Amino acid sequence: MKVIIIGNGAAGNHAAETIKQYSPAAQILMVAREEYPLYSPCALPDCLAGDLARNQLFLKSADNYQSSGIETLFAQSAQKIDVKEQKIITDRDVFNYDRLIMATGSRAVIPKLPGAHLPGTFTLKTLDDLDKLMDYKSQRAVVAGSGNIGVEAAQALRARGCQVTIVEARDQVMPRLFDRKPAEMLKTMLENTGIQVLVGEQIKAVEGRKRVELVETEHRTLICDMLIWAVGLAPECTLAAEAGIELGKTGAIKVDRQMQSSIPNIYACGDCAETYDMVSGHAVNSMLWPSARRQGLVAGLNCLGMATEYEGSFNIVVGEIDEKPFTAMGLKGDDYQGPVWAMEGDDHRGYWRILLDDQRLIGMQVVGELKYCGIVGGLIRNRTTLQEIWDAVRNPRQKMNSPWLAEAAYRYMANS
Amino acid sequence: MEGQVLFINPEKCVGCGTCEMVCSLVNEGKCSPRLSRIRVVRFTREARNAPISCAACENAPCLITCVAGAIYWDSELGLPRVNHDQCIGCRQCNVACPFGHMNFHPDKKTAYKCELCEGDPQCAKFCWTGAIEYVENEQAIEKKRELAASRMLGAEGKA
Numbered sequence: 001m002k003v004i005i006i007g008n009g010a011a012g013n014h015a016a017e018t019i020k021q022y023s024p025a026a027q028i029l030m031v032a033r034e035e036y037p038l039y040s041p042c043a044l045p046d047c048l049a050g051d052l053a054r055n056q057l058f059l060k061s062a063d064n065y066q067s068s069g070i071e072t073l074f075a076q077s078a079q080k081i082d083v084k085e086q087k088i089i090t091d092r093d094v095f096n097y098d099r100l101i102m103a104t105g106s107r108a109v110i111p112k113l114p115g116a117h118l119p120g121t122f123t124l125k126t127l128d129d130l131d132k133l134m135d136y137k138s139q140r141a142v143v144a145g146s147g148n149i150g151v152e153a154a155q156a157l158r159a160r161g162c163q164v165t166i167v168e169a170r171d172q173v174m175p176r177l178f179d180r181k182p183a184e185m186l187k188t189m190l191e192n193t194g195i196q197v198l199v200g201e202q203i204k205a206v207e208g209r210k211r212v213e214l215v216e217t218e219h220r221t222l223i224c225d226m227l228i229w230a231v232g233l234a235p236e237c238t239l240a241a242e243a244g245i246e247l248g249k250t251g252a253i254k255v256d257r258q259m260q261s262s263i264p265n266i267y268a269c270g271d272c273a274e275t276y277d278m279v280s281g282h283a284v285n286s287m288l289w290p291s292a293r294r295q296g297l298v299a300g301l302n303c304l305g306m307a308t309e310y311e312g313s314f315n316i317v318v319g320e321i322d323e324k325p326f327t328a329m330g331l332k333g334d335d336y337q338g339p340v341w342a343m344e345g346d347d348h349r350g351y352w353r354i355l356l357d358d359q360r361l362i363g364m365q366v367v368g369e370l371k372y373c374g375i376v377g378g379l380i381r382n383r384t385t386l387q388e389i390w391d392a393v394r395n396p397r398q399k400m401n402s403p404w405l406a407e408a409a410y411r412y413m414a415n416s
Numbered sequence: 417m418e419g420q421v422l423f424i425n426p427e428k429c430v431g432c433g434t435c436e437m438v439c440s441l442v443n444e445g446k447c448s449p450r451l452s453r454i455r456v457v458r459f460t461r462e463a464r465n466a467p468i469s470c471a472a473c474e475n476a477p478c479l480i481t482c483v484a485g486a487i488y489w490d491s492e493l494g495l496p497r498v499n500h501d502q503c504i505g506c507r508q509c510n511v512a513c514p515f516g517h518m519n520f521h522p523d524k525k526t527a528y529k530c531e532l533c534e535g536d537p538q539c540a541k542f543c544w545t546g547a548i549e550y551v552e553n554e555q556a557i558e559k560k561r562e563l564a565a566s567r568m569l570g571a572e573g574k575a
Contacts, residue, residue: 042483046504056502059485290481290512316481318507327511370510370520374477378514396462397567403426403457403466404516 001026003303004088004095006078006239007103008032009041010289011270011296013060015101016070018300026304028070029097031090035075036127037062042289044130045152049159057127081243083263099265099303102240102253103296106233106271106287108149115206121227124153138162138226142215144203146173148317150230151186154195155321157228165196165222167215169231172199177317177328181344182365185351189321189367233287235272248274250285257309259299267303269295278312278381279330279362286313314381318370324350325370330363330380331355343413352412359385372408379405389413419494422530422537423556424467425563428547431458431465435539435548442538443528453519453530454539454548467548469539470495470517470530478509478518478529486527493532500526 003019003026005012012030019026038060046052065072073090080089087096108123110116122133139162143154146168154164168175172183173190187197198217206227207214215222235252237245246262248254252274259267259275270292277284286292291313301308318327333340333355340362343354350368354361354376361380366373379389389409392398399406436452444451454469472495479487479496486502487509489495503526509518510527521528530537532550540550551559 040483040485042506043504046506052504056484289483290477290508293480316508316511318511320505320507325507327507329511370507372516373511374513374518375516377511396464399459399462399464403459403464404468404514406459407457408516 001098001304002096003028003099003101004097005030005101005103006032006088007101007105007270007272008034008036008038008072008074009103009105009270009292010038011105011273011292011299012101012103013038014293014296015103015267015269015300015303017068018297019303020068020070022301022306023304024069029073029095030065030070031073031076031078031088031095033075033077034126034128037065037074039127040289041125041127044124044127045149045156047130048124048133048153049156054130078239081239081245081266083243083245083266086265097265099267101299101303102245102261102266102268102272103270103292103299104236104239104272106235108229109232109234110229111203111231113203113205115208115212116229118206118208118212118227119210120208120212120225121206121229123229124149125233133228136226140224141165141226141228142167142222142224143228143230144215145169145229145231146197146199147176147230147232148174148319150228151190151319151321153228153230154190155193157226158193158195162226163196164194165198165224166190167201167203167217167222168197168199169202170199173197174328177315177332178365179333179342179353182326182351182353182367185367186321186326189324193322233271235274235285237272240268240272248285249283250274252285258302258307259295259310260302267299269299275310275313277331278314279383281312284313284315286315288313288316290314290316314377316377324368326365326367327370327373328363328365329373329377330361332363332365336362345412354412356386359387361386372404372411375404375408376412379408386413419553420535420550421472421494421553421556422469422532422540423549423551423559424469425547425549425559426464426466427563428545429456429465429467430545430547431456432545434542434544435467438538438542442533451521453528455517455519467539468515468517469548471515472496477512477514478527481508481512483508490531493535495532496529497531498527498529500524500528503527 039057108125141162201217205216253268271287298310316329341356352366355363393406393409436449437447439452457466476496484504486499490497505525540548
């Protein structure tokens with residue numbers, strides 16, 4: 001069987017490894033636009049801050065592909081997919097496939113604004129982006145967007161000695177992950193590290209003669225010599241859309257539970273696939289590493305005809321500001337349709353917030369200490385009710401079966 | 417070594433903390449429960465204790481979440497392990513572990529976990545109540561079965 005994988009990220013590689021593991025005879029061809037072997041895009045800010053050497057970003061070497069029997073075609077982009085004839089056309093060649101796995105990933109969004117592409121404006125998504133950023137000398141930087149990438153990039157630039165300003169269009173930092181109260185805490189923590197945080201301000205224009213000099217927002221003008229766009233990621237689906245593969249509401253490739261797209265023998269996984277959220281059940285475009293790996297595995301197995309179902313994406317993001325970790329899991333309370341009940345706690349160890357909808361756990365946000373968060377995360381995944389937790393904790397026999405659950409319950413829920 | 421697991425019977429644990437001391441001494445060079453891989457959860461009110469160590473999940477959440485490629489599967493020992501040079505200290509695995517086992521080193525700023533002392537777990541060696549044992553996989557299941565059966569027959573604590 002001949003499998004072609006488009007994309008060389010976490011999802012594509014995990015799919016390839018899975019196929020090789022279960023069917024060593026399968027022929028795998030990996031086509032990727034980037035020339036590098038697999039690297040970790042999540043660790044790019046660490047490298048920017050100087051905590052990590054550039055060569056440590058790579059998770060595989062070119063030899064690893066060869067030794068595991070994966071044919072590679074790097075620095076070549078697939079131009080067209082012929083769905084009827086089952087072949088793909090790249091810059092230089094045409095290849096036939098029996099199964100096609102789309103793992104094209106995502107790209108950083110650059111808003112359509114005057115001057116948005118001036119020299120000195122960057123994104124932080126690929127290794128090329130990082131190389132360009134490392135070569136550029138900057139004193140004052142503006143980071144547009146305060147998602148995970150924005151916050152990490154801002155801290156990395158701060159560690160390099162820049163003056164950093166974060167500009168966020170919504171009225172809180174990390175608007176997709178945190179509710180208002182923890183977001184306020186994160187904002188204060190960011191400000192304590194010396195980063196200026198402006199929320200509720202939209203960037204109107206970027207100006208400069210040869211390179212970025214001014215960033216105009218709604219209320220003020222910021223002088224800077226570098227601008228990083230971290231306003232979001234969009235799935236890279238042009239190729240799929242041109243081939244007539246159905247896209248979902250989020251603009252990503254619509255897949256079923258077996259990661260198969262609307263066209264037989266074509267599978268999608270990773271950032272470019274639209275899956276559903278494990279907790280809410282809604283369609284979601286999860287752009288997280290663990291989801292990508294899991295989806296790659298499921299797509300790989302289904303390619304080989306081993307029916308496996310994807311259990312849904314679970315939102316889990318961990319970060320750190322000034323040595324203080326924070327995490328957000330599951331859903332966010334403010335955007336939830338329907339009544340949400342929040343349990344909160346604030347002590348010397350930190351702040352935590354557990355969200356319940358009608359007795360079921362749906363999300364958790366923690367700033368400070370992460371102890372036992374994983375256990376609550378597991379309970380959210382299982383959609384456990386509060387009653388079930390109390391039953392398990394009050395019954396001594398059950399308690400010994402799951403001491404970690406009891407410990408977490410004491411830590412988080414005993415006083416509420 | 418392959419096919420052997422840590423078998424923990426919390427009913428036998430008295431919460432003395434010997435395992436924590438030995439673990440930190442062997443692996444970190446000092447006696448400090450805070451640096452121990454294995455941790456004892458103590459319920460003082462009910463006088464019950466439970467040592468928690470790596471469950472050696474086959475589909476390990478820590479391994480899947482690791483963005484730096486630092487956690488790898490050791491097929492010889494049969495559990496995930498951390499490559500400390502590669503770890504970037506992002507704490508994803510701390511949050512992902514559903515047992516609360518994955519630990520974070522306060523000084524080195526990397527994740528660390530039970531690595532079975534290269535096939536000779538000292539906690540099992542020094543546990544004097546027999547709560548922690550290092551046994552064959554099949555044997556462990558058999559023991560668990562016995563425990564469950566004795567409970568079903570209402571003989572809890574006698575087995």
